[in-house]
Amino acid sequence: MFHKEGGPSILLGTSFAVAVLLIADRFIDIAWLRMLVQIAGVVILIIILQFFRNPKRIAVRNSDHILAPVDGKVVVIEEVYEGEFFKDKRLQVSIFMSPINVHVTRYAMDGIIKFSKYHPGKFLVAWHPKASEENERTTVVIENETFGQILYRQIAGALARRIVNYAQEGMQVVQGTDAGFIKFGSRVDLFLPLGTQINVELNQKAIGGKTIIATKA
Structure with missing residues (x-):
């Protein structure tokens, strides 16, 4: 579950990661370098997702x-x-x-x-x-x-x-x-x-x- 404030950043991060994967696959011929660039794109997306995570928590309400x-x-x-x-x-x-x-x-x-x-x-x-x-x-x-x-x-x-x-x-x-x-x-x-x-x-x-x-x- 992600916080609503992360919507634009998550959309941008997803678009960036997909673009990196496609561009690297098309234009980088060296296998290890292509894989490295693609991994970097995915890691950036994971960082964005974990930052905007919003774990569901039910607080035990207590007036004291x-x-x-x-x-x-x-x-x-x-x-x-x-x-x-x-x-x-x-x-x-x-x-x-x-x-x-x-x-x-x-x-x-x-x-x-x-x-x-x-x-x-x-x-x-x-x-x-x-x-x-x-x-x-x-x-x-x-x-x-x-x-x-x-x-x-x-x-x-x-x-x-x-x-x-x-x-x-x-x-x-x-x-x-x-x-x-x-x-x-x-x-x-x-x-x-x-x-x-x-x-x-x-x-x-x-x-x-x-x-x-x-x-x-």
């Missing part, structure tokens, strides 16, 4: 849980000052996605979208300390009765050049469902209320819509 919004590695767990929306201290949990991770963004909890904003910006490497404030990014705030308001931020990386965000203010969203997509290596930051019980550790692998990031204290 914050689920991982993306696949990747937990790279930050710390208390920070969040200056865009809350303007106070929050617990930040950041998940870094490499190009080989699934890049679907999922809603971390049920609730209502209270804020959704796109910010143009730089393309620093996703793990750069200033990436959360200076890179191209989207900021989304979800509110429910259990946790109040949480904020998640999709952040473009050095390679990511397009962030897709489906969240719109006033929407009622369902935990674990599709919230958007980020192309190539990137990062998602979660900002949670102080006192929230964090259930992951640094360098832990997170699975979007499955891993429990935090629970109500």
